[in-house]
Amino acid sequence: MKIDLAKYGYKPGLETPSGELGRIVRVDRGECDAATSSGILRVLSDSQRSQNLLAPVVGDWVSIVEDPDLGFLINEVLPRSNTISRRDPSEQIIEQVLVANIDHVFIVHGLDRPLPPGRLERFLVIAEDSGAEVSIVLTKADQTEEISEVKSIIKAVAEDKPIFVVALRGGVTEGLDEINKLMEAGKTIALLGESGAGKSTLINALVDDDIMATGEVRAGDKKGRHTTVTREMILHPKGGVLIDTPGVRSVGIWDAQEALERVFKDLEHLSNQCQFNDCAHATEPNCAIKEAEKKEVIDPYRVQRYLALQKELEEQKNR
Ligand SMILES: Nc1nc2c(ncn2[C@@H]2O[C@H](COP(=O)(O)OP(=O)(O)OP(=O)(O)O)[C@@H](O)[C@H]2O)c(=O)[nH]1
Ligand SMILES: [Mg+2]
Ligand SMILES: [Zn+2]
Incomplete structure (x- = not known):
């Protein structure tokens, strides 16, 4: 054909x-x-x-x-215009390229479970590092009454990213139109997220066909069953393609210093006001980060996560 x-x-x-x-x-x-x-x-x-x-x-x-x-x-x-890469999940400290030549990344989260901000930050860094547009898609809106709480968690770590909300169950397809509007011939959208988040279900709904297998999550902890096992590109009827990926709990970031700085630009900006250029925001005098923590204008957990991600990149550089 x-x-x-x-x-x-x-x-x-x-x-x-x-x-x-x-x-x-x-x-x-x-x-x-x-x-x-x-x-x-x-x-x-x-x-x-x-x-x-x-x-x-x-x-x-x-x-x-x-x-x-x-x-x-x-x-x-052929030369790639961009890639989404993570640290290879094996023991070795090497890069794993997940997908290439992407226009838009969807970070998909199921509202049937909590959203740890640290996990979202990691996905944001690897998505941002590709240079593609990044949006957050919340699935299973029918499974929670706490959408606004989840949205405020997202706003605190990704204030400038569009959020789409969908509910897909038993023939109900709320929120799909907004996403379908993004589809156009030639556009490539990659979906990332935890197993059971609803990535394959969303793709099936968008293309209006049962192409990808989907799997029930575990009743208790809502864990997915790793139904999708390979990365796969699906053609949308309007033209444009969607890439389904196997669910991952968390991603190791890779060579993403600039993306890290963009995702944490609030803290980057503050740290420019520290007395020392190389301030580790620990015990240094006149540390703008520590002062902001004391004044409770920034979340100390977010600072810890930021420093941990920075350390991760440093360790990769020094290997
Ligand atoms: N109630 C409800 N269930 C949904 C919705 N979206 C997905 N599900 C269910 O969530 C479960 C997991 O969906 P999948 O699409 O297989 O999830 P996945 O992200 O592709 O998971 P992996 O392939 O394991 O990474 C399935 O039982 C879906 O029917 C939704 O909007 N509402
Ligand atoms: Mg799947
Ligand atoms: Zn400091």
């Missing part, structure tokens, strides 16, 4: 000198699905032969060639 790659985000300038242009819509071990103008192709990532080939991720634009023995091969990953 022919595919109009403009719907998948093709922009002039994305050219391959040799081979066919494709966009990675799904990655399994060593094999990927790629959308090309002639349809979805199953392609191998040619990293055995070309050692320096980047491992392709969902959202990548690639050049595909046909090998008489091996079939379709990716022979080049």
